[in-house]
Amino acid sequence: MGLFDNLASTMLAKMGGEQANIAKVALDMFNQLGGLTGVLDKLKALGLNDQVASWVGKNDNLSISAEQITLLLGEAKIAVMAEKFSISAEELSKKVAENLPYLVDKLTPDGVVPKDGGNIIGALLSMLK
DSSP: OOHHHHHHHHHHHHHOHHHHHHHHHHHHHHHHTTHHHHHHHHHHHTTOHHHHHHHHSSSOOOOOOHHHHHHHHOHHHHHHHHHHTTSOHHHHHHHHHHHHHHHHHHHOTTSSOOTTOOOHHHHHHHHHO
């Protein structure tokens, strides 16, 4: 994790609350999977091309299930992240599933995945408003 990510995590920790916790999970997820492109590539590899296309495109966002989030991250990673925030793995997967489509949509406002991966921190912060 780079200096900017460390600063962002510290700032999110100070904000507290459930949304800040989910934002921290999302930041960890994006870092672990190689940024926006890595997350989208892994989702496509899981056969979720329609969901990815809906989030990046300008149509309504299709949903993703908590089970699919668990496949994306793996049960072990979900368990570790959930323990950090004192919630169940199922609750964590559910919250990420609820927020991931919106986050990807915010990161791709023009219907295109930015070459630099987009401003993940900015998108997370806008979700907290």
